Amino acid sequence: MFSISELRTVLIFAALAAQSVWAADSPQPVRPGEDIAISTAEAGKFGGRLSIALRSEPKTFNPVTLVDGSSREITGRLHADLLHINRASQQTEPALAKSWKVSKDGLTYTLALRHGVRFSDGAPFDADDVVFSFQVYLDEKVHSPQRDLLVVNDKPIAVKKIDGYTVSFQLAQPYAAAERLFDNVAILPKHLLAKAYAQGKISETWNISAAPAEMAGLGPFRLKEYVPGQRVTLERNPYYWKANKEKKRLPYLDEMTFLFVPSEDAQVIRFESGDTDVISRISADNFSLLEKDQQSRGFHMVDLGPGLEFNFLFFNLNSVLPKNAILAAKQQVFRQVAFRQAVSAAIDRDAIIKLVYRGRGTPLITQVTPANKLWRNDKIVLQKRSTDRAKQLLSSAGFSWKPDGQLLSPSGSPVEFTILSSASNAQRTQMATIIQQDLKDIGITVQVAPMEFRAMLDRIFQSHDYEAAVLALGGGDVDPNPQMNVWVEDGSNHMWDLGETKPATPWEAEIDQLMKKQLSTLKVSDRKKLYDRVQQLVADNMPLICLASPNILVGAKNKVGNFNPSILDPYVLWNSDELFIR
Numbered sequence: 393m394f395s396i397s398e399l400r401t402v403l404i405f406a407a408l409a410a411q412s413v414w415a416a417d418s419p420q421p422v423r424p425g426e427d428i429a430i431s432t433a434e435a436g437k438f439g440g441r442l443s444i445a446l447r448s449e450p451k452t453f454n455p456v457t458l459v460d461g462s463s464r465e466i467t468g469r470l471h472a473d474l475l476h477i478n479r480a481s482q483q484t485e486p487a488l489a490k491s492w493k494v495s496k497d498g499l500t501y502t503l504a505l506r507h508g509v510r511f512s513d514g515a516p517f518d519a520d521d522v523v524f525s526f527q528v529y530l531d532e533k534v535h536s537p538q539r540d541l542l543v544v545n546d547k548p549i550a551v552k553k554i555d556g557y558t559v560s561f562q563l564a565q566p567y568a569a570a571e572r573l574f575d576n577v578a579i580l581p582k583h584l585l586a587k588a589y590a591q592g593k594i595s596e597t598w599n600i601s602a603a604p605a606e607m608a609g610l611g612p613f614r615l616k617e618y619v620p621g622q623r624v625t626l627e628r629n630p631y632y633w634k635a636n637k638e639k640k641r642l643p644y645l646d647e648m649t650f651l652f653v654p655s656e657d658a659q660v661i662r663f664e665s666g667d668t669d670v671i672s673r674i675s676a677d678n679f680s681l682l683e684k685d686q687q688s689r690g691f692h693m694v695d696l697g698p699g700l701e702f703n704f705l706f707f708n709l710n711s712v713l714p715k716n717a718i719l720a721a722k723q724q725v726f727r728q729v730a731f732r733q734a735v736s737a738a739i740d741r742d743a744i745i746k747l748v749y750r751g752r753g754t755p756l757i758t759q760v761t762p763a764n765k766l767w768r769n770d771k772i773v774l775q776k777r778s779t780d781r782a783k784q785l786l787s788s789a790g791f792s793w794k795p796d797g798q799l800l801s802p803s804g805s806p807v808e809f810t811i812l813s814s815a816s817n818a819q820r821t822q823m824a825t826i827i828q829q830d831l832k833d834i835g836i837t838v839q840v841a842p843m844e845f846r847a848m849l850d851r852i853f854q855s856h857d858y859e860a861a862v863l864a865l866g867g868g869d870v871d872p873n874p875q876m877n878v879w880v881e882d883g884s885n886h887m888w889d890l891g892e893t894k895p896a897t898p899w900e901a902e903i904d905q906l907m908k909k910q911l912s913t914l915k916v917s918d919r920k921k922l923y924d925r926v927q928q929l930v931a932d933n934m935p936l937i938c939l940a941s942p943n944i945l946v947g948a949k950n951k952v953g954n955f956n957p958s959i960l961d962p963y964v965l966w967n968s969d970e971l972f973i974r
Contacts, residue, residue: 419642420641421641422635425508426507426509427507427508427633429506429633430636430637430639431634431635431636431642434953435636435637436636436970436972437644438646439644439646440644440972440973442670442952442973443648443649443667443668443669444648444650445653445659445667445671446465446650446652447654447656448460448461448652449620449621450463450600451463451600452598453466453467453470453598453599453607454595455580456529456534456536456580456594456595457537459537466624467578467609468576468962468965469613469626469648469965469968470609470626471578472487472488472610472633473487473578474487474488474489474505474574474579477572477575477868477960479962479966479967480967482869482870484569484571484572484575488505488517488633489504490505490506492504498563498566498914499563499564500560500561501563501571502554502558502559502560503558503574504557505522505557505558506557507557509610509633511581511609511631512608512611512630513581513584513608513614514631515583515608518557519554519556520556520582521582523559524580524582524589525577525578525580525582526542528585528594533592534594538576541573542573542577544564544567545565546564547564549563550562565912566913566914568912568913568914568919572869572873578610584607584608585597600618600620604616604617604618610629610633612629612632612634612642612643612969613628613645623649624649624650625648625650626648626649626650628646628647629643642969642970644969644973656673656674656678659674660678660681660682663947664682669948669951669952670946670949670952670964671946671948671964672963672964675818675819676750676751676752676943679752679945679947680750682947686947691947691949692948693945693947694945694957695943696944696958697762697943698753698754698763699941699943700761700866700941700959700960701761701864701865701866701941701942702756702761703756703820703823703862703863703939703940704862704863704864704938705823705827705860705861706887706937707723707732707809707859707888709723709726709889710856711891711892712856712890713856714855721805722859724803726809729932730785730786731785731789731791732933732937733785735831735836735937736937737775737781737785738778738779738830738834739827739830739831739937740777740826741755741756741774741940742755742777743830744823745940747826748822748940749940749942752943753941753943754940754943755774756938756939756940757931757938758772758930758938759878759927759936762941763870763941763959766870767920767923769924769927772931777830786799786834789802791807794835797835807835808836808837808838808839809838809860810840810841811824811827811862812841812852812859812862813841813842814843815842817845819942820862820864821842821862823939824840827862828840856890862939863887865885870960872907872919872923873911876911879903879926881895881900888935900933902929903926906922906923906925906929944957944959944963946964948964951974952972952973953973953974
């Protein structure tokens with residue numbers, strides 16, 4: 393039994409301990425000499441929780457190795473980069489680096505880091521963390537997806553510590569808009585990961601079974617709890633390096649919870665019922681349903697117009713093929729530019745917009761959508777569907793028709809092929825079905841084969857055992873550079889002919905040269921001319937037959953303050969440090 397005095401001592405100690413724990417979770421006051429970034433957004437109310445639905449569970453919490461969207465959505469809130477692309481303005485702005493300078497020759501970037509910044513576990517951040525982070529990302533043995541973006545002219549960026557708060561980056565050649573490279577390269581805590589990296593285990597760390605106490609980042613939140621099959625909960629990072637106009641440390645929210653809701657329809661129900669506070673990546677049908685109820689249900693829906701995503705049809709033009717004589721014979725047809733042009737002319741893109749997107753989308757002829765006003769080549773005009781033009785193109789290339797209307801190749805074989813689509817993406821499967829009906833009008837027999845998405849990707853990127861497919865690519869940036877791996881001949885997303893040792897055609901060689909030239913051209917107007925020509929070559933030769941771009945459709949409860957969705961990914965959480973509950 394405790395005496396009264398002993399009990400009082402125990403209670404006081406417990407209260408102090410509780411205060412200590414609370415202090416670790418509460419925003420720390422801004423200290424003298426701390427280089428805090430000041431938000432220009434509306435000053436909000438501190439406290440509260442925000443809930444978001446994810447279609448799948450994260451595969452990892454490790455920013456070095458993640459590739460899936462759910463992991464990216466979560467870890468993006470846990471970490472920070474040196475320079476950041478503001479998703480609203482689309483311009484580069486200071487982040488962990490408060491300023492940067494570029495040498496006259498464009499080869500050296502010198503970044504001045506913020507003083508007094510701490511990781512979410514309270515440990516100080518400095519130049520050693522930056523050098524360590526880039527060492528990890530650039531290590532070929534680690535296999536980080538970010539590595540490709542950090543290699544210029546086949547040479548990795550050289551990173552050097554100048555002093556405790558200054559770092560230089562040396563490029564092998566001038567790199568246009570190189571400051572945008574630093575966006576989404578999460579800076580890692582050397583004090584937590586150096587040992588794992590030295591042991592060759594960096595890729596195994598911070599998996600979904602890791603304890604929150606083992607992790608730290610520089611983002612607005614830190615991991616609190618992961619419940620498999622249910623949710624991930626993040627809590628405020630009490631040491632975050634941004635503050636509001638009143639110089640009170642952000643973020644406003646106490647917690648952010650990601651609920652695992654496997655289908656879009658279920659996500660809509662959870663949003664309507666109040667289980668979640670924001671929603672994105674929904675179909676036009678579901679958007680319209682929510683829009684009808686928005687006034688009575690206390691939320692508002694926003695159609696942001698075209699984003700950067702482009703959907704496309706493409707044929708297997710791979711020179712490295714499985715032993716498949718039928719596919720090899722069909723490639724003789726696929727390789728004819730006139731055939732691809734005829735297919736494009738026969739596709740009713742307006743019907744795709746009407747039927748698939750309910751009018752909330754834009755038909756495309758190139759990979760650059762109307763959302764990208766800076767880089768779009770407006771001189772390229774999409775013509776209306778014309779089966780007459782399609783037949784003229786085919787006839788001039790030696791194709792003919794049987795009396796029953798079946799198209800025959802120049803060698804006399806019936807023209808028929810199968811389009812792969814993702815079984816889990818109803819919109820792309822619907823696009824493939826529309827294409828099937830459209831091409832029937834010019835005598836082409838098409839089969840649509842919905843497949844499990846991962847199996848489909850294996851067919852395209854690994855075995856090359858397919859004839860045609862419908863896919864989409866998006867973009868976290870308007871700049872052409874992130875698209876390098878699509879258009880250069882050895883790019884990892886050069887999907888119509890993967891593993892090329894050299895460009896297969898003169899137009900591909902020209903695209904390759906233009907993309908590499910614009911990479912090192914520093915004057916924006918000159919880069920624009922080069923990329924305009926790339927778009928023209930794509931429109932003329934159609935390695936990807938671009939189809940449509942969906943509008944960005946999002947929504948939020950009226951109580952969510954500073955909701956400022958963007959056409960750049962992540963659409964609704966890019967400013968999670970500024971979101972608050974009214």
